[in-house]
Amino acid sequence: xxxxxxxxxxxxxxxxxxxxxxxxxxxxxxxxxxxxxxxxxxxxxxxxxxxxxxxxxxxxxxxxxxxxxxxxxxxxxxxxxxxxxxxxxxxxxxxxxxxxxxxxxxxxxxxxxxxxxxxxxxxxxxxxxxxxxxxxxxxxxxxxxxxxxxxxxxxxxxxxxxxxxxxxxxxxxxxxxxxxxxxxxxxxxxxxxxxxxxxxxxxxxxxxxxxxxxxxxxxxx
Amino acid sequence: xxxxxxxxxxxxxxxxxxxxxxxxxxxxxxxxxxxxxxxxxxxxxxxxxxxxxxxxxxxxxxxxxxxxxxxxxxxxxxxxxxxxxxxxxxxxxxxxxxxxxxxxxxxxxxxxxxxxxxxxxxxxxxxxxxxxxxxxxxxxxxxxxxxxxxxxxxxxxxxxxxxxxxxxxxxxxxxxxxxxxxxxxxxxxxxxxxxxxxxxxxxxxxxxxxxxxxxxxxxxx
Numbered sequence: 117x118x119x120x121x122x123x124x125x126x127x128x129x130x131x132x133x134x135x136x137x138x139x140x141x142x143x144x145x146x147x148x149x150x151x152x153x154x155x156x157x158x159x160x161x162x163x164x165x166x167x168x169x170x171x172x173x174x175x176x177x178x179x180x181x182x183x184x185x186x187x188x189x190x191x192x193x194x195x196x197x198x199x200x201x202x203x204x205x206x207x208x209x210x211x212x213x214x215x216x217x218x219x220x221x222x223x224x225x226x227x228x229x230x231x232x233x234x235x236x237x238x239x240x241x242x243x244x245x246x247x248x249x250x251x252x253x254x255x256x257x258x259x260x261x262x263x264x265x266x267x268x269x270x271x272x273x274x275x276x277x278x279x280x281x282x283x284x285x286x287x288x289x290x291x292x293x294x295x296x297x298x299x300x301x302x303x304x305x306x307x308x309x310x311x312x313x314x315x316x317x318x319x320x321x322x323x324x325x326x327x328x329x330x331x332x333x334x335x336x337x
Numbered sequence: 338x339x340x341x342x343x344x345x346x347x348x349x350x351x352x353x354x355x356x357x358x359x360x361x362x363x364x365x366x367x368x369x370x371x372x373x374x375x376x377x378x379x380x381x382x383x384x385x386x387x388x389x390x391x392x393x394x395x396x397x398x399x400x401x402x403x404x405x406x407x408x409x410x411x412x413x414x415x416x417x418x419x420x421x422x423x424x425x426x427x428x429x430x431x432x433x434x435x436x437x438x439x440x441x442x443x444x445x446x447x448x449x450x451x452x453x454x455x456x457x458x459x460x461x462x463x464x465x466x467x468x469x470x471x472x473x474x475x476x477x478x479x480x481x482x483x484x485x486x487x488x489x490x491x492x493x494x495x496x497x498x499x500x501x502x503x504x505x506x507x508x509x510x511x512x513x514x515x516x517x518x519x520x521x522x523x524x525x526x527x528x529x530x531x532x533x534x535x536x537x538x539x540x541x542x543x544x545x546x547x548x549x550x551x552x553x554x555x556x557x558x
Contacts, residue, residue, distance in 0.1 A: 183404070184411070184414050189405055200418070200422075297505060297521040
């Protein structure tokens with residue numbers, strides 16, 4: 117019985133890693149759809165998001181069943197409760213990738229991102245892929261040290277978003293209203309995506325060490 | 338021991354109701370600060386948000402302690418696990434109220450909301466106050482029926498947000514870039530606020546009935 121319980125606990129963590137894989141694909145494809153105005157890619161991200169929502173429901177149910185049937189304590193309790201939160205964060209990250217894809221679809225065949233913002237969004241896309249990759253690896257390898265690097269990477273995302281506003285509101289800027297609104301919302305989605313990765317990292321640190329790490333604020337941007 | 342356990346479980350729910358009270362004040366004050374360009378009000382909302390974040394940490398810890406020490410089953414397990422989620426949703430709602438207040442502060446002494454959008458945002462503010470009030474009452478009175486009305490109210494919020502885009506992108510619209518960006522982001526914050534209230538309602542329904550209600554989608558906008 118205990119063995120099968122531990123197997124199930126490990127299976128939850130494996131499923132989280134798999135879910136993180138899918139989120140990584142989603143944000144990469146959404147970014148590519150956005151930056152190349154690729155309608156097919158955008159549609160695929162939007163369609164595939166249902167799978168992440170389904171995994172959210174199933175994994176949460178699995179965690180609740182484990183809580184109910186096994187009455188875990190200490191580290192195991194911490195793992196299961198944290199897994200519930202991680203699965204939620206990952207599902208939200210999938211939603212945000214789908215939001216990005218939806219803006220790409222809305223503007224197709226035009227590019228949603230005004231040309232001069234492309235390098236900035238290319239960087240945002242790279243950071244988004246980086247944070248989910250680091251979060252996934254920290255889950256896979258139970259690596260608190262890796263998870264701790266997420267806040268630093270996330271700070272770069274916040275910087276890129278500040279650059280948007282500087283450019284949009286710059287005197288003499290000739291950005292049109294549609295472009296400005298798209299940049300503002302897309303920037304928000306990438307920024308939130310990164311925030312959720314930081315939150316995953318915090319949970320991984322909590323699972324491994326049992327302590328809420330000092331100096332890492334909850335993302336509230 | 339059992340009595341004190343039940344007392345503690347009730348105290349968690351009471352704290353959630355109290356937290357919902359504070360969120361209701363936060364969104365009312367943030368909306369008022371926004372619509373009247375009231376800097377003092379905006380500052381107060383931003384400052385008070387720390388209290389909600391503090392409650393988030395404390396209540397989550399209290400729930401985890403209950404799980405660890407009492408190994409609850411069935412309805413009690415459901416309540417505690419749901420409470421963890423509700424406390425998270427309420428804290429996010431507080432963050433969103435603070436985001437709204439921050440835009441009011443950023444534009445002060447000017448009004449962030451362009452004049453022609455004021456009636457729309459007045460309605461959004463009313464709906465935001467309504468959804469947190471309904472969510473709070475459903476928690477207070479353990480009222481699944483009340484919680485079920487939230488999705489319908491939330492649909493109005495989504496409609497108001499769609500109206501933004503129609504107006505912003507209307508041919509001949511003379512809205513400036515700054516106004517358009519503020520409207521787009523503020524609209525997003527109000528819309529998400531309402532989504533989180535729907536999520537609270539879903540958890541209340543789950544606590545009371547044990548079933549995830551059909552026909553009420555998880556908010557993913």
